[in-house]
Amino acid sequence: MEELKNTDKKGISTKRKIGKTTYEVVVHFNENATETMQDKLTRIMLRELRRKSDEKKDDFD
Structure with missing residues (x-):
């Protein structure tokens, strides 16, 4: 539902x-936002990929 x-x-x-x-x-x-929804989603996805990449690096240290 x-x-x-x-x-x-x-x-x-x-x-x-x-x-x-x-x-x-x-x-x-926010009506005054300067970032498009596509920009925001791209930023969030890149941040998540970097975080996961850093976690993998920590596993090997």
């Missing part, structure tokens, strides 16, 4: 049921 609805002009909310628990997530967007 997933439901997307507008909460206001700046964000959306979604509900998802996992097992017997229903989670509601509200996402808000």
Whole structure:
């Protein structure tokens, strides 16, 4: 069960049921942001790859 609805002009909310628990997530967007969503996702993925790479290096030390 997933439901997307507008909460206001700046964000959306979604509900998802996992097992017997229903989670509601509200996402808000900064209208003054200078970073696109693609830029943000790229930055997050690169940071995660670097973190995993560093963990592997630590395993060999």
